[in-house]
Amino acid sequence: HGLQFHDGDSQRIAHGHRSRIHIYIDGQRNPAEEAQWCQQWQTVYIATQHHIKAQSTLNGTPYLTMAYEAEQGFFQITLPKSLVHTITTESTVELIAAHIALTVAERHRGKRVMIKAFEGVHKGAIAVQHRPKDT
Numbered sequence: 001h002g003l004q005f006h007d008g009d010s011q012r013i014a015h016g017h018r019s020r021i022h023i024y025i026d027g028q029r030n031p032a033e034e035a036q037w038c039q040q041w042q043t044v045y046i047a048t049q050h051h052i053k054a055q056s057t058l059n060g061t062p063y064l065t066m067a068y069e070a071e072q073g074f075f076q077i078t079l080p081k082s083l084v085h086t087i088t089t090e091s092t093v094e095l096i097a098a099h100i101a102l103t104v105a106e107r108h109r110g111k112r113v114m115i116k117a118f119e120g121v122h123k124g125a126i127a128v129q130h131r132p133k134d135t
Contacts, residue, residue, distance in 0.1 A: 013066065013075035014045065019093070019124075021100065022116040025108050033104060045077070046091045047084050055081070093119040097127035105129035 023033040047066050054065040064084050067076035089095040097117035105113040110133035118124040
């Protein structure tokens with residue numbers, strides 16, 4: 001991911017983290033959900049929707065180009081669309097945790113979902129979501 005409005009080097013568009021997440025459903029850690037997210041995001045770029053500037057196709061493969069201007073300069077990257085996960089917010093650890101919590105809660109309606117996302121030493125986020133059961 002890249003954080004356009006970060007004060008430091010995190011504004012570089014393709015810096016990344018190998019972070020752990022813990023997913024709890026009704027207070028119980030759920031290794032199956034954790035494994036699913038880890039596999040799904042193993043080699044993915046988390047893009048902020050408004051950073052997508054172009055879509056193209058090369059040899060039948062769809063690509064997305066993300067770009068933004070930040071304090072450290074202009075950043076741009078083009079990746080196969082299959083390697084990009086788009087979220088509507090900035091891609092901070094807090095907002096990524098909230099995105100995962102909302103997505104997991106949609107699949108587990110009526111249950112309390114808590115996400116603990118880790119990003120380095122003494123840094124991370126906790127997000128909680130509860131989606132009522134459909135009536």
